[in-house]
Each structure stands twice: as C-alpha cells, then as structure tokens.
C-alpha cells in the first residue's frame with residue numbers, strides 16, 4: 001500500500017500542482033484509501049464527495065472547493081448490479097476525471113478528452129526516475145488536508161476544511177474511547193464523503209490497526225460473512241443498519257465472536273437493536289459516538305474503562321469540555337440531571353476554524369453565551385444528563401417542541417411511540433402551531449412494518465395513552481398520519497423540518513374543506 005501511495009503521489013505531481021484541491025467520489029475501496037493518503041502525502045487537498053450524491057450535488061461541491069480534478073469509477077457495483085457513477089460525475093462538472101474501472105482493468109465507458117483512465121494516470125508517474133519513492137510535503141499544522149461537507153439539513157452544504165491536526169484528533173479519540181490498538185481489525189461501512197470515512201482511515205492506520213474494507217452493500221449476509229472471515233475486532237455501525245440486520249435476520253449462522261467492541265454513530269440508537277447487536281459477540285460493549293464533521297471527532301462518547309448503557313454516552317471525549325444550557329443560556333450544575341442545548345468549550349483540538357462558504361463565527365459562535373470568560377461553541381444538539389451522569393441525545397435544538405408550556409423533544413416522544421404496537425416500524429413527532437393560533441399541536445407520523453394494516457385512530461389512542469403514562473399526563477396527540485416512508489438527508493438523518501412543512505400544508509388544506 002505504501003508503494004502504491006508513493007506511485008500515486010508521483011502521478012499527482014505529474015498531473016496537478018501543489019495545493020490543488022482534488023476530489024474523490026467513489027466507494028470506500030482500497031484504491032480510494034490509497035488515493036486519499038497520496039493526495040495528503042503530496043501536499044494537495046482532498047475534496048470528499050459521497051458516492052451516493054446526484055449530479056447537481058456533485059456540481060455544488062466541486063464548485064465550492066474549486067477542485068482541479070476528481071477520482072471516480074465508471075460504475076458502482078451493488079448486489080450484483082451496476083450503477084453509473086462516471087456519467088453522474090461529468091454531469092456535475094468539467095474538471096479532469098481520473099476513472100478507475102469497477103471490474104478488472106477495462107473501463108466500460110468512453111472518457112472525455114480531458115479525462116484519464118487509472119492506468120494512464122499511473123503511467124504518468126513513470127517519467128520520474130524513482131516512481132516508487134516519494135518525499136512527503138511538509139506543511140504547517142494549520143494547513144488544509146481535506147475539505148468535507150456537512151450533510152446540509154438546512155439547504156446549502158457547508159464546506160469544512162480539516163487541517164493536519166484533524167487526523168491526530170481522529171486517531172486519539174478512537175484510541176482512547178474505542179481502544180483501537182495495533183493488531184485490531186477495524187471495520188466501519190461508510191464513504192470518504194462522510195466524516196466517518198477519513199475518521200476510519202486515520203483511526204486504524206495511525207495506531208497500526210488494519211482497516212477492513214468491504215466492496216459491496218453492508219445490508220446483507222455477504223457483509224456479515226466478511227466481518228467473520230476478516231476477523232473484525234472492532235465493528236462500527238449506524239442504527240438503521242443494525243435495525244435492518246436484526247429485522248431481516250440476515251446475520252444468522254455467523255460467528256462474530258472475534259469482535260471486542262461495537263460502535264455506533266449517526267443517529268439515535270434503539271436499545272433493543274443495540275442489545276441484539278451486542279449479543280452477536282457474547283454481549284460485548286457498544287460505544288456510542290456523537291460528533292460533528294466540523295469537530296473532526298466526537299464530543300460525547302463511550303469508554304472501555306466505564307460501565308456502558310445502551311443508547312447512552314458515558315463521557316465527554318478526551319480534551320472536550322462542555323456545559324448543558326438551560327432556556328436562558330445559563331449552565332446547569334455539573335452534578336445535576338438536566339436537559340438542554342450543549343455549549344462546547346471553544347478550544348477544541350482538531351476542530352475546524354473556518355468555513356469556505358459561510359461565516360464560521362456566525363454559524364458556530366454568534367449568540368452563544370459566555371462561560372468562565374469563554375465564548376461557547378454551538379453544536380445544536382439537545383442533551384439530557386441522567387442520574388449517574390450518562391448522556392443521551394434528545395435531537396436537534398430545532399426539533400424541540402412546546403406542548404402546553406412544557407418543553408419536550410421529538411426524540412423523547414418517538415422513543416415511546418415506537419413501542420406501542422407491533423405493527424410500527426418507526427415514528428416521527430412534530431409539533432404545529434394551528435393557523436388560528438393557540439397551543440402547539442402534537443402530530444405523529446408513522447411508518448408501518450411490511451404487511452401490517454392499522455387505523456390511525458387506533459394508533460392515536462395508543463400513542464396518547466403511552467405518552468400520558470410515560471411522559472406527561474397533560475400531553476395530547478392532535479393528529480396521526482400513516483405514511484410509506486420518511487424524508488431523510490443523504491446521511492440518513494430524519495428531516496422533521498420537511499415533515500412539519502408537509503403536515504402544516506395538509507392540515508391547512510383540510511381546514512378549508
């Protein structure tokens with residue numbers, strides 16, 4: 001791998017100039033990791049684009065980052081089928097594409113004049129007398145190595161530069177909070193377009209662990225067999241993936257007992273699904289990680305040296321400081337159970353200090369309170385601290401609602417509603433202010449499991465009873481709607497904002513009839 005990295009670094013020098021931004025839009029393959037590391041080695045900047053993005057999303061990201069080139073594949077192979085990738089990439093921009101064939105050595109697309117096949121690209125390194133040697137570019141610690149994009153729940157994606165410090169933070173976090181060590185086999189299905197991509201690369205390779213890469217969909221038995229056969233010792237997941245594995249029973253008959261630790265990130269996890277996952281390897285611990293692309297890491301996490309609880313975080317990550325703020329922006333005392341928005345301490349090892357297409361200070365600092373002389377950094381999550389000091393994410397600050405004067409969060413209501421009937425796959429809770437004014441109304445949207453039929457009136461009664469019993473006797477459910485699926489961001493985050501808008505329009509229409 002080192003030899004191939006040096007070869008690619010030489011080829012980069014033949015094709016691009018120092019400091020150029022060069023994008024990667026392809027699955028997380030061995031070639032993708034080699035290209036990623038070679039770009040950093042050669043003192044260029046990686047632009048991370050997820051391989052699931054449509055042409056217009058690719059275009060926006062190439063434009064914002066001023067990318068001079070893009071590494072991609074002709075096709076993506078998923079479950080035996082081929083999906084076009086090169087055609088999406090060239091629709092997104094005119095910069096030079098370097099195209100890797102998905103199967104064997106031969107490309108199955110015709111390239112534009114300015115583009116190069118992987119083979120042609122590598123052959124440009126041959127003009128250097130020692131193409132297998134390379135002296136790395138030395139840069140200052142604040143030089144940019146990678147431009148990543150936030151998932152863009154609020155419209156335009158934010159372009160976030162990672163410096164030379166971010167990799168150190170990634171590796172330090174995984175070492176301290178997931179016990180990643182030399183000899184471990186680390187596997188986390190993701191893509192270089194998400195923060196977890198570079199985090200996985202650095203978390204494994206910088207400590208001498210092996211990075212296990214599966215070239216296919218992580219949804220089925222094939223992935224599980226790979227985890228078994230590769231001897232994975234640390235397996236990272238996202239909750240919806242675990243839910244699929246459990247519901248489809250596709251992982252039965254596999255031996256995952258080499259796994260020392262599980263990890264989970266990306267969304268709120270389900271305690272029953274976590275228990276099932278943990279049981280795959282003699283009930284090994286599962287570490288939750290919650291972070292941000294702009295932080296280069298997780299701010300709340302689990303730890304192998306503390307008792308863990310499913311669906312909860314046991315500590316702030318190493319070097320992270322934060323307070324939980326009440327409605328007036330005043331921090332709760334540290335030893336007290338509470339719910340509020342998190343305020344991060346501003347000195348945060350490895351976090352970004354600028355945005356390429358937005359005002360960093362306005363996004364992360366403006367309007368945040370001062371604590372002990374420090375202007376706190378915004379993240380936007382609502383956090384609950386339980387008795388005993390565990391932390392639970394309650395959703396985004398913009399997903400809180402006010403029901404009858406009581407502040408509550410969508411996630412808290414959904415946790416209860418998810419379990420009231422066996423027909424329910426998932427629920428989403430949003431609140432609406434009636435057009436005629438008055439208190440906010442609680443609306444619950446439901447996706448049913450396949451082959452189940454249920455009336456919304458019956459579910460409404462069940463939801464009301466469960467919420468009143470478990471959360472607050474004063475809460476009333478205003479409206480229930482069954483839908484086929486929920487809108488999600490590309491990184492699988494539930495778009496409650498979109499649901500709220502749809503329900504608002506629908507209820508307005510009904511009131512006119």
Ligand SMILES: *[C@@H]1O[C@H](CO)[C@@H](O)[C@H](O)[C@H]1NC(C)=O
Pocket residue numbers: 255256257258
């Ligand atoms: C699972 O694999 C381990 C070795 O990794 C082996 O010791 C164990 O016996 C296997 N368990 C079963 C049920 O096959």
